[in-house]
Amino acid sequence: MTTTITDTENRADERERDRYALRSSERGTTFEHTEDGVAQTATVCVVGLGYVGLPLAVGFARSNYRVIGYDVDESTVERLRAGTDTTGDLSDEAVQDDDITYTTDAAEIRDADYVIIAVPTPIDGDEQPDLSYVESAAxxxxxxMGPGTTVVLESTVYPGSTREVLVPALEDASDLAAGSDFFVGYSPERATPGDEEHGLADVVKVVSGQNEAVLEDVASLYESVVDAGVHRAPSIEVAEACKVVENTQRDLNIAFVNELSMALERLDVDGQAVLEAAGTKWNFHDYRPGLVGGHCIPVDPYFLTYRSAREGFDPELMRTSRKVNESVPDYVAELTIKALNECHKTLRDSRVLVLGLAYKPGVGDIRSSKVTDVVDTLREYDIDVKGFDPFTDDDAVRESLGIDVQDRLSFEGFDAVLLATPHAEFEQLDLEAVASQLAADPALIDVTGALEEAPATEAGFVYRRV
Incomplete structure (x- = not known):
C-alpha cells in the first residue's frame, strides 16, 4: 500500500509547527549560533540529581544554559550547594558552576523552558516496573510549569510509558493539554558511571518528540551539549524501547557465557581459555562471565517482559537469561566453598576477605551490587566474611549491605580471598606477598579472571574463577 500525504495533512503539520513555535517564543527560548559555539538563553530544569541528572545539569551549564537542579532530597541539595560532587563521577569544581541553582523548592520549575526528568525507575519485589517516581515527578x-514548556523524560521505562504515565500526570496537575499547551519528548540516558570515555558528551543521544516540531527542538537542545551528536527516533515508543533493548541484549550475551562457564567447570575445562580461543574468530562476540549487578542490566529486561506480557506474549529467552544471571552469586559462593574444602578448611572456622563491593570496577556505587548475595550465601555456612573496597563508603556498606569492612587492606588471618569487583588497584597485587599473610593453604576466587592463574598457583593458592 502506498501512503499519500494530502494537502490537508501538510497544512495540519504546518499549523502544528507554528503553534509550537509560538508557545516556545512565549517562553523566550532561543538558540543563538556564534563563532564560538551556541549561546543559549533558555533555562533548563533537571529533576532528579542522581547519577543521571547531575551530569546533565553540569553539561547544560557548561554549554551556557541557566540550569535549575531540583531534587526532593534535602541532604543531596545541601551537599551540592556546598560544592560537593555527590556522584563521584564529576568533580567538586564541576558542580560549583554559577549557572546551576540547586533547590528543593518546586516553585523554581516555573522558570524553566525545558524540564528534564531523570528519576529512578526500579522494579518491585514481583519484578514489575515501578514508575511511581516518574508519576510523582510529573x-x-x-x-x-507554565504554557510552552517542553518536558523530556530520561528515566528508563517500558514502551508507551511517556504517553500512558507521564503525559496524564502532567495534564492532571497543570490543567494544560499536551501538544498544544506543553510538549513532551523522550531521550534515554546512555552515559556510563565511572567511564570517563563514555560520558554525556561522548555518546550519541537518542531523542524523540510527540511530533516533528518537538523532535527537532529537542534534537537541537541535546545537540548543543552532546559532541557525539543525536539520533532522531521516529517515535517516542522507539526511543523508549531502544534503551531497554540495549541492556537486554547485554543481559542475554552475559547469561550465555555465565551458563557456558558453569557447564565447562563441570567438564573440568578452562572456560576462560575457551573464550580466548573462540575469540580468535572474526565474528565471535567478546563477553565475559561474572556477577551482573547495577541499575541497568539486571532491571531493564523486566520492562520489556512486563510490557510484552500485557500484550499476551511471553519472552522466554529474556526471562531465562535473567534467571541464569541471577543464579551467579550462588555459583560464586559454591566455587568459594569448593575451594575452601580443597584447602581442607572447616567452613564454620573459615574467614574470607571479599575485595570489591561495588557493582562494577572504578565506582563506589553499592546499590544493586550482587556481591551482597554472595556474602549472604557464604554466611549461611557460618563462614566469617569481611570486605574491603577503596571506593565505597564504609559506613554505607555496613548499614546498607550488612557487611563488616576493613578501614585498610589487610590479609592477616584469612583463609581465602574473593576478588569480586576487580578495581584496577587489585590487579597489581603481589600474590606471593598476599599468600604469605594468609593462613596456610589459602584459596583465591577470582570472579572475573582479572588475575593470572599461573602466578596464583605458584604462590600457593587454590585458584578458582567463574
Missing part, C-alpha cells in the same frame, strides 16, 4: 512538574 505531578510536581505539572503543578508548577
Amino acid at each position: 505531578t510536581t512538574v505539572g503543578s508548577k
